Amino acid sequence: MSDTIKLISPVDGSVYAERPATSDAALSAAVEAARTAQADWAARPLAERCAAVAAAIDALEAMNDEIVPELAWQMGRPVRYGGEMGGTRERTDYMLKIAEGALAPRRHTDRPGFTRHVKPEPLGIVMVIAPWNYPFMTAINTVVPALAAGNVVILKHAAQTLLVGERLDQAFKAAGLPKGVFQNVVLTHGQTEKLLGSGRIDHINFTGSVAGGRAIERAAAGTFASLGLELGGKDPGYVREDADVAAAIEGLADGAFFNSGQCCCGIERVYVHEKHFDAVAEGLAEIARGFTLGNPLDQATTLGPMAQARFAAHVREQTEEALRKGARALVDPAGFPANEPGTPYLAPQVLVDVDHQMSVMREESFGPVVGVMKVRDDEEALALMNDSPYGLTASIWTADEAAAIALGDRLETGTVFMNRCDYLDPALVWTGVKETGKGAGLSEFGYYALTRPKSYHLRQSTG
Structure with a gap:
Protein backbone atom coordinates (compact mmCIF):
# COMPACT_ATOMS: atom_id res chain seq x y z
CA MET A 1 0.00 0.00 0.00
CA GLY A 232 17.47 29.50 7.63
CA GLY A 233 17.53 33.26 8.02
CA LYS A 234 17.32 35.97 10.65
CA ASP A 235 17.62 39.02 8.45
CA PRO A 236 18.31 42.35 10.18
CA GLY A 237 17.42 45.92 9.33
CA TYR A 238 19.38 48.93 10.60
CA VAL A 239 18.00 52.48 10.69
CA ARG A 240 20.93 54.93 10.82
CA GLU A 241 20.80 58.44 12.26
CA ASP A 242 20.57 59.96 8.77
CA ALA A 243 17.75 57.67 7.53
CA ASP A 244 14.44 58.73 6.03
CA VAL A 245 12.49 57.46 9.01
CA ALA A 246 9.07 57.33 7.37
CA ALA A 247 10.42 55.33 4.42
CA ALA A 248 12.29 53.01 6.78
CA ILE A 249 9.16 52.29 8.82
CA GLU A 250 7.09 51.53 5.73
CA GLY A 251 9.74 49.34 4.11
CA LEU A 252 10.67 47.42 7.24
CA ALA A 253 7.03 46.78 8.15
CA ASP A 254 6.41 45.30 4.72
CA GLY A 255 9.55 43.19 5.06
CA ALA A 256 8.52 41.95 8.50
CA PHE A 257 4.83 41.21 8.01
CA PHE A 258 4.09 40.44 4.35
CA ASN A 259 3.14 36.80 3.78
CA SER A 260 2.63 36.55 7.56
CA GLY A 261 6.39 36.94 7.96
CA GLN A 262 7.01 33.71 6.06
CA CYS A 263 9.69 35.10 3.78
CA CYS A 264 13.21 33.72 3.39
CA CYS A 265 14.58 37.27 3.38
CA GLY A 266 11.93 38.86 5.58
CA ILE A 267 13.00 41.29 8.29
CA GLU A 268 13.07 39.56 11.68
CA ARG A 269 15.01 42.07 13.81
CA VAL A 270 15.53 45.82 13.60
CA TYR A 271 18.29 47.98 15.10
CA VAL A 272 17.59 51.70 15.32
CA HIS A 273 19.80 54.66 16.13
CA GLU A 274 18.74 55.98 19.53
CA LYS A 275 17.62 59.27 17.96
CA HIS A 276 14.85 57.50 16.03
CA PHE A 277 14.09 54.51 18.23
CA ASP A 278 10.71 55.59 19.60
CA ALA A 279 9.46 56.78 16.22
CA VAL A 280 10.47 53.58 14.44
CA ALA A 281 9.18 51.20 17.10
CA GLU A 282 5.83 52.96 17.36
CA GLY A 283 5.61 53.35 13.58
CA LEU A 284 6.06 49.62 13.07
CA ALA A 285 3.49 48.90 15.76
CA GLU A 286 0.99 51.30 14.21
CA ILE A 287 1.23 49.54 10.86
CA ALA A 288 0.92 46.14 12.55
CA ARG A 289 -2.22 47.24 14.38
CA GLY A 290 -3.78 48.15 11.04
CA PHE A 291 -3.67 44.66 9.53
CA THR A 292 -6.83 42.63 9.11
CA LEU A 293 -6.15 39.05 10.19
CA GLY A 294 -8.54 36.53 8.73
CA ASN A 295 -9.59 34.16 6.00
CA PRO A 296 -7.21 34.66 3.05
CA LEU A 297 -10.06 34.13 0.58
CA ASP A 298 -11.66 37.36 1.82
CA GLN A 299 -10.55 40.42 -0.19
CA ALA A 300 -10.53 42.48 3.03
CA THR A 301 -7.89 40.26 4.66
CA THR A 302 -4.39 41.73 4.66
CA LEU A 303 -2.78 39.13 6.93
CA GLY A 304 -3.60 35.47 6.42
CA PRO A 305 -2.91 32.45 8.61
CA MET A 306 0.53 30.94 8.84
CA ALA A 307 0.92 27.78 6.76
CA GLN A 308 0.63 25.42 9.74
CA ALA A 309 -0.52 25.69 13.34
CA ARG A 310 2.85 24.42 14.57
CA PHE A 311 4.63 27.32 12.84
CA ALA A 312 2.38 29.77 14.67
CA ALA A 313 2.99 27.91 17.93
CA HIS A 314 6.74 28.37 17.49
CA VAL A 315 6.35 32.14 17.07
CA ARG A 316 4.01 32.30 20.06
CA GLU A 317 6.58 30.45 22.16
CA GLN A 318 9.37 32.81 21.09
CA THR A 319 7.22 35.82 21.91
CA GLU A 320 6.18 34.46 25.31
CA GLU A 321 9.81 33.68 26.17
CA ALA A 322 10.82 37.23 25.28
CA LEU A 323 8.03 38.67 27.44
CA ARG A 324 9.09 36.48 30.38
CA LYS A 325 12.62 37.83 30.03
CA GLY A 326 11.51 41.46 30.08
CA ALA A 327 10.47 42.35 26.55
CA ARG A 328 7.45 44.56 26.02
CA ALA A 329 4.78 44.02 23.38
CA LEU A 330 3.54 47.10 21.52
CA VAL A 331 0.60 45.38 19.78
CA ASP A 332 -2.40 44.09 21.72
CA PRO A 333 -3.42 40.69 20.27
CA ALA A 334 -6.95 41.34 21.51
CA GLY A 335 -7.32 43.68 18.55
CA PHE A 336 -7.29 40.64 16.26
CA PRO A 337 -10.36 38.46 16.93
CA ALA A 338 -9.10 35.72 14.60
CA ASN A 339 -5.95 35.28 16.73
CA GLU A 340 -6.51 32.01 18.58
CA PRO A 341 -3.93 29.79 20.33
CA GLY A 342 -3.62 26.42 18.67
CA THR A 343 -4.52 27.80 15.25
CA PRO A 344 -2.40 29.16 12.38
CA TYR A 345 -4.05 32.57 12.80
CA LEU A 346 -1.48 34.73 14.57
CA ALA A 347 -1.60 38.46 15.31
CA PRO A 348 1.41 40.54 14.24
CA GLN A 349 3.70 41.71 17.01
CA VAL A 350 6.41 44.32 17.65
CA LEU A 351 8.65 43.73 20.66
CA VAL A 352 10.89 46.26 22.41
CA ASP A 353 13.19 45.97 25.42
CA VAL A 354 14.60 42.90 23.69
CA ASP A 355 18.18 41.61 23.73
CA HIS A 356 20.23 38.82 22.23
CA GLN A 357 19.57 36.50 25.16
CA MET A 358 16.09 36.07 23.68
CA SER A 359 15.59 33.54 20.89
CA VAL A 360 13.36 35.97 19.01
CA MET A 361 16.48 38.04 18.27
CA ARG A 362 18.83 35.24 17.24
CA GLU A 363 16.84 32.20 16.08
CA GLU A 364 14.62 32.09 13.03
CA SER A 365 10.98 33.03 13.66
CA PHE A 366 9.52 32.89 10.14
CA GLY A 367 6.38 34.60 11.34
CA PRO A 368 4.81 38.05 11.90
CA VAL A 369 6.94 39.16 14.85
CA VAL A 370 9.84 41.59 14.93
CA GLY A 371 12.10 42.72 17.76
CA VAL A 372 13.39 46.31 17.79
CA MET A 373 16.59 47.34 19.62
CA LYS A 374 18.16 50.76 20.26
CA VAL A 375 21.81 51.25 19.22
CA ARG A 376 24.30 54.09 19.72
CA ASP A 377 26.20 53.89 16.45
CA ASP A 378 27.25 51.84 13.43
CA GLU A 379 29.70 49.71 15.39
CA GLU A 380 27.10 48.52 17.86
CA ALA A 381 24.62 47.86 15.05
CA LEU A 382 27.21 45.92 13.06
CA ALA A 383 28.11 43.69 16.01
CA LEU A 384 24.45 42.89 16.65
CA MET A 385 23.62 42.30 12.98
CA ASN A 386 26.47 39.79 12.73
CA ASP A 387 25.48 38.08 15.99
CA SER A 388 23.47 35.35 14.29
CA PRO A 389 24.13 31.87 12.94
CA TYR A 390 22.49 32.95 9.65
CA GLY A 391 23.39 35.30 6.83
CA LEU A 392 21.03 35.81 3.88
CA THR A 393 20.32 39.55 3.63
CA ALA A 394 20.81 42.71 5.66
CA SER A 395 19.03 46.03 5.14
CA ILE A 396 20.58 49.44 5.90
CA TRP A 397 18.46 52.58 5.87
CA THR A 398 20.59 55.65 5.29
CA ALA A 399 21.22 58.67 3.04
CA ASP A 400 24.93 57.79 2.86
CA GLU A 401 25.71 55.18 0.19
CA ALA A 402 29.41 55.10 1.08
CA ALA A 403 28.54 54.31 4.69
CA ALA A 404 26.18 51.53 3.56
CA ILE A 405 28.92 49.99 1.41
CA ALA A 406 31.47 50.25 4.23
CA LEU A 407 29.08 48.51 6.60
CA GLY A 408 28.12 46.00 3.93
CA ASP A 409 31.74 45.01 3.45
CA ARG A 410 31.84 43.93 7.10
CA LEU A 411 28.42 42.29 7.27
CA GLU A 412 28.29 38.50 7.24
CA THR A 413 25.53 38.18 4.69
CA GLY A 414 24.81 37.20 1.10
CA THR A 415 23.03 40.42 0.06
CA VAL A 416 23.29 43.98 1.35
CA PHE A 417 20.30 46.25 0.76
CA MET A 418 20.16 50.02 1.15
CA ASN A 419 16.75 51.63 1.65
CA ARG A 420 14.86 48.48 0.68
CA CYS A 421 14.53 44.87 1.81
CA ASP A 422 12.84 41.55 1.11
CA TYR A 423 13.45 41.46 -2.66
CA LEU A 424 15.28 39.20 -5.09
CA ASP A 425 16.91 41.08 -7.97
CA PRO A 426 17.41 38.47 -10.72
CA ALA A 427 20.47 40.37 -11.99
CA LEU A 428 22.24 39.77 -8.66
CA VAL A 429 23.32 36.44 -7.26
CA TRP A 430 21.12 34.98 -4.52
CA THR A 431 23.32 33.31 -1.94
CA GLY A 432 23.91 33.04 1.79
CA VAL A 433 26.62 32.42 4.36
CA LYS A 434 26.92 30.54 7.63
CA GLU A 435 23.90 28.34 8.37
Missing part, protein backbone atom coordinates in the same frame (compact mmCIF):
# COMPACT_ATOMS: atom_id res chain seq x y z
CA SER A 2 1.47 3.36 -1.03
CA ASP A 3 1.89 6.32 1.30
CA THR A 4 -0.52 9.22 0.94
CA ILE A 5 0.67 12.81 1.14
CA LYS A 6 -1.99 15.09 2.63
CA LEU A 7 -2.20 18.85 2.27
CA ILE A 8 -3.86 20.32 5.37
CA SER A 9 -5.21 23.78 4.63
CA PRO A 10 -4.39 26.51 7.14
CA VAL A 11 -7.69 28.18 6.28
CA ASP A 12 -9.87 25.71 8.18
CA GLY A 13 -7.75 22.64 8.97
CA SER A 14 -9.39 20.53 6.29
CA VAL A 15 -7.61 18.16 3.92
CA TYR A 16 -7.49 20.32 0.82
CA ALA A 17 -5.70 17.77 -1.35
CA GLU A 18 -4.09 14.37 -1.02
CA ARG A 19 -2.00 12.40 -3.44
CA PRO A 20 -0.44 8.95 -3.35
CA ALA A 21 3.34 9.02 -3.20
CA THR A 22 4.97 8.14 -6.49
CA SER A 23 5.73 4.43 -6.41
CA ASP A 24 9.37 3.32 -6.29
CA ALA A 25 8.98 1.75 -9.72
CA ALA A 26 7.47 4.91 -11.20
CA LEU A 27 10.17 7.03 -9.60
CA SER A 28 12.91 4.83 -11.06
CA ALA A 29 11.25 5.10 -14.45
CA ALA A 30 11.08 8.89 -14.11
CA VAL A 31 14.81 9.10 -13.41
CA GLU A 32 15.52 6.82 -16.36
CA ALA A 33 13.30 8.95 -18.61
CA ALA A 34 15.14 12.05 -17.45
CA ARG A 35 18.51 10.50 -18.21
CA THR A 36 17.34 9.39 -21.65
CA ALA A 37 15.91 12.81 -22.49
CA GLN A 38 18.82 14.91 -21.30
CA ALA A 39 21.29 14.45 -24.16
CA ASP A 40 18.73 15.32 -26.83
CA TRP A 41 17.47 18.30 -24.85
CA ALA A 42 21.01 19.64 -24.37
CA ALA A 43 21.74 19.20 -28.09
CA ARG A 44 18.85 21.45 -29.08
CA PRO A 45 19.66 25.09 -29.86
CA LEU A 46 19.66 27.37 -26.84
CA ALA A 47 17.02 29.57 -28.48
CA GLU A 48 14.70 26.57 -28.81
CA ARG A 49 15.13 25.61 -25.15
CA CYS A 50 14.53 29.18 -24.00
CA ALA A 51 11.43 29.52 -26.18
CA ALA A 52 9.97 26.33 -24.70
CA VAL A 53 10.60 27.55 -21.14
CA ALA A 54 9.05 30.93 -21.94
CA ALA A 55 6.00 29.19 -23.39
CA ALA A 56 5.60 27.22 -20.18
CA ILE A 57 5.59 30.39 -18.10
CA ASP A 58 3.01 31.87 -20.47
CA ALA A 59 0.86 28.80 -19.85
CA LEU A 60 1.37 29.16 -16.10
CA GLU A 61 0.29 32.80 -16.16
CA ALA A 62 -2.87 31.83 -18.02
CA MET A 63 -3.86 29.71 -14.99
CA ASN A 64 -3.37 32.50 -12.44
CA ASP A 65 -7.06 33.16 -11.75
CA GLU A 66 -7.29 29.56 -10.54
CA ILE A 67 -3.86 29.53 -8.90
CA VAL A 68 -4.43 32.52 -6.58
CA PRO A 69 -7.27 30.95 -4.52
CA GLU A 70 -5.44 27.61 -4.60
CA LEU A 71 -2.45 29.31 -2.97
CA ALA A 72 -4.68 30.81 -0.30
CA TRP A 73 -6.09 27.38 0.52
CA GLN A 74 -2.66 25.74 0.45
CA MET A 75 -0.44 28.15 2.40
CA GLY A 76 -2.62 31.06 3.53
CA ARG A 77 -1.54 34.07 1.45
CA PRO A 78 -4.47 36.48 0.98
CA VAL A 79 -6.00 36.53 -2.49
CA ARG A 80 -5.87 40.33 -2.56
CA TYR A 81 -2.14 40.14 -3.34
CA GLY A 82 -2.68 38.32 -6.61
CA GLY A 83 -0.21 35.46 -6.41
CA GLU A 84 3.37 35.24 -7.63
CA MET A 85 3.26 35.65 -11.39
CA GLY A 86 4.88 39.11 -11.32
CA GLY A 87 8.05 37.84 -9.68
CA THR A 88 7.93 34.59 -11.62
CA ARG A 89 7.77 36.50 -14.91
CA GLU A 90 10.51 38.96 -13.91
CA ARG A 91 12.94 36.22 -12.95
CA THR A 92 12.15 34.06 -15.96
CA ASP A 93 12.51 36.89 -18.46
CA TYR A 94 15.82 38.03 -17.00
CA MET A 95 17.36 34.57 -16.81
CA LEU A 96 16.35 33.77 -20.38
CA LYS A 97 17.65 37.16 -21.57
CA ILE A 98 21.13 36.53 -20.17
CA ALA A 99 21.29 32.83 -21.09
CA GLU A 100 23.24 33.29 -24.30
CA GLY A 101 25.95 35.37 -22.66
CA ALA A 102 26.13 33.31 -19.48
CA LEU A 103 26.38 30.02 -21.39
CA ALA A 104 28.75 31.24 -24.10
CA PRO A 105 32.26 29.71 -24.23
CA ARG A 106 34.98 31.81 -22.56
CA ARG A 107 37.58 32.21 -25.29
CA HIS A 108 41.31 32.93 -24.91
CA THR A 109 43.04 34.39 -27.95
CA ASP A 110 46.41 35.42 -26.54
CA ARG A 111 48.34 32.37 -27.82
CA PRO A 112 48.72 32.17 -31.64
CA GLY A 113 48.44 28.68 -33.06
CA PHE A 114 45.95 27.49 -30.46
CA THR A 115 42.19 27.52 -30.06
CA ARG A 116 41.41 27.67 -26.35
CA HIS A 117 38.08 28.07 -24.64
CA VAL A 118 36.05 26.96 -21.64
CA LYS A 119 32.54 25.82 -22.40
CA PRO A 120 29.75 25.49 -19.79
CA GLU A 121 28.14 22.04 -20.02
CA PRO A 122 24.89 20.98 -18.32
CA LEU A 123 25.20 18.86 -15.20
CA GLY A 124 22.50 16.37 -16.21
CA ILE A 125 19.58 15.64 -13.87
CA VAL A 126 18.72 18.49 -11.52
CA MET A 127 16.41 17.75 -8.62
CA VAL A 128 14.57 20.74 -7.18
CA ILE A 129 13.12 20.32 -3.68
CA ALA A 130 10.94 23.41 -3.39
CA PRO A 131 9.38 25.11 -0.33
CA TRP A 132 5.84 26.25 0.33
CA ASN A 133 6.30 29.91 1.29
CA TYR A 134 6.85 31.30 -2.23
CA PRO A 135 6.20 28.04 -4.03
CA PHE A 136 6.32 29.25 -7.64
CA MET A 137 9.14 31.78 -7.46
CA THR A 138 11.50 29.62 -5.40
CA ALA A 139 11.04 26.71 -7.81
CA ILE A 140 11.46 28.91 -10.88
CA ASN A 141 14.77 30.28 -9.53
CA THR A 142 16.34 26.93 -10.40
CA VAL A 143 13.95 25.30 -12.87
CA VAL A 144 14.23 28.03 -15.52
CA PRO A 145 18.04 28.31 -15.72
CA ALA A 146 18.45 24.55 -15.29
CA LEU A 147 16.31 23.83 -18.35
CA ALA A 148 17.75 26.70 -20.38
CA ALA A 149 21.26 25.36 -19.70
CA GLY A 150 20.35 21.92 -21.08
CA ASN A 151 19.65 20.06 -17.86
CA VAL A 152 16.50 18.07 -17.17
CA VAL A 153 14.53 18.65 -13.98
CA ILE A 154 12.76 16.47 -11.42
CA LEU A 155 10.64 18.60 -9.08
CA LYS A 156 9.59 17.48 -5.63
CA HIS A 157 7.42 20.18 -4.09
CA ALA A 158 6.59 20.65 -0.42
CA ALA A 159 3.59 18.69 0.81
CA GLN A 160 2.02 21.99 1.88
CA THR A 161 1.91 23.12 -1.76
CA LEU A 162 1.31 19.87 -3.64
CA LEU A 163 -0.79 21.57 -6.29
CA VAL A 164 2.01 23.95 -7.26
CA GLY A 165 4.05 21.03 -8.58
CA GLU A 166 1.05 19.91 -10.59
CA ARG A 167 0.49 23.40 -12.01
CA LEU A 168 4.11 23.60 -13.12
CA ASP A 169 3.83 20.15 -14.66
CA GLN A 170 0.72 21.25 -16.57
CA ALA A 171 2.50 24.36 -17.82
CA PHE A 172 5.54 22.50 -19.14
CA LYS A 173 3.34 19.90 -20.78
CA ALA A 174 1.34 22.68 -22.44
CA ALA A 175 4.60 24.13 -23.76
CA GLY A 176 5.37 20.82 -25.45
CA LEU A 177 8.61 19.92 -23.68
CA PRO A 178 9.83 16.44 -24.66
CA LYS A 179 9.01 13.55 -22.34
CA GLY A 180 11.38 13.36 -19.38
CA VAL A 181 12.66 16.95 -19.55
CA PHE A 182 10.48 18.20 -16.69
CA GLN A 183 8.78 15.85 -14.24
CA ASN A 184 6.87 16.43 -11.02
CA VAL A 185 6.97 13.71 -8.36
CA VAL A 186 5.27 13.27 -4.98
CA LEU A 187 7.64 11.68 -2.47
CA THR A 188 7.93 10.83 1.19
CA HIS A 189 11.02 11.97 3.08
CA GLY A 190 12.32 8.41 3.01
CA GLN A 191 11.93 8.15 -0.75
CA THR A 192 13.64 11.50 -1.22
CA GLU A 193 16.62 10.49 0.88
CA LYS A 194 16.90 7.17 -0.93
CA LEU A 195 16.87 8.87 -4.34
CA LEU A 196 19.47 11.43 -3.28
CA GLY A 197 21.73 8.67 -2.03
CA SER A 198 21.35 6.61 -5.21
CA GLY A 199 23.94 8.53 -7.19
CA ARG A 200 21.43 9.05 -10.01
CA ILE A 201 20.97 12.78 -9.39
CA ASP A 202 23.65 15.21 -10.57
CA HIS A 203 22.61 18.41 -8.79
CA ILE A 204 20.28 19.01 -5.84
CA ASN A 205 18.68 22.35 -5.06
CA PHE A 206 16.89 22.59 -1.73
CA THR A 207 15.19 25.53 -0.02
CA GLY A 208 14.06 24.91 3.53
CA SER A 209 15.21 24.54 7.11
CA VAL A 210 18.75 24.08 8.40
CA ALA A 211 17.77 20.62 9.66
CA GLY A 212 16.42 19.81 6.21
CA GLY A 213 19.66 20.98 4.60
CA ARG A 214 21.70 18.77 6.88
CA ALA A 215 19.47 15.82 6.01
CA ILE A 216 20.02 16.53 2.30
CA GLU A 217 23.79 16.63 2.77
CA ARG A 218 23.75 13.37 4.69
CA ALA A 219 21.55 11.66 2.11
CA ALA A 220 23.76 12.74 -0.80
CA ALA A 221 27.09 12.09 0.93
CA GLY A 222 29.48 10.17 -1.27
CA THR A 223 27.50 10.66 -4.47
CA PHE A 224 29.44 13.80 -5.46
CA ALA A 225 26.23 15.50 -6.55
CA SER A 226 26.58 19.26 -6.35
CA LEU A 227 24.34 21.08 -3.89
CA GLY A 228 22.53 24.39 -3.67
CA LEU A 229 21.10 24.98 -0.20
CA GLU A 230 19.10 28.01 0.92
CA LEU A 231 18.31 27.41 4.56
CA THR A 436 21.89 29.99 5.63
CA GLY A 437 23.60 27.53 3.32
CA LYS A 438 25.67 27.52 0.17
CA GLY A 439 25.37 27.74 -3.57
CA ALA A 440 24.08 30.42 -5.92
CA GLY A 441 20.87 31.24 -7.71
CA LEU A 442 19.78 33.81 -10.31
CA SER A 443 22.13 36.06 -12.32
CA GLU A 444 24.93 34.53 -14.37
CA PHE A 445 26.13 32.83 -11.20
CA GLY A 446 22.91 30.82 -11.21
CA TYR A 447 23.94 29.40 -14.58
CA TYR A 448 27.45 28.67 -13.34
CA ALA A 449 25.97 26.65 -10.46
CA LEU A 450 23.96 24.54 -12.92
CA THR A 451 26.77 23.80 -15.36
CA ARG A 452 30.30 22.44 -15.26
CA PRO A 453 33.25 24.00 -17.07
CA LYS A 454 34.78 21.96 -19.91
CA SER A 455 38.10 23.10 -21.36
CA TYR A 456 39.16 22.87 -25.01
CA HIS A 457 42.89 23.24 -25.76
CA LEU A 458 43.32 22.78 -29.51
CA ARG A 459 46.71 23.10 -31.15
CA GLN A 460 46.60 23.89 -34.84
CA SER A 461 48.37 21.46 -37.18
CA THR A 462 51.82 22.53 -38.38
CA GLY A 463 51.94 19.96 -41.21
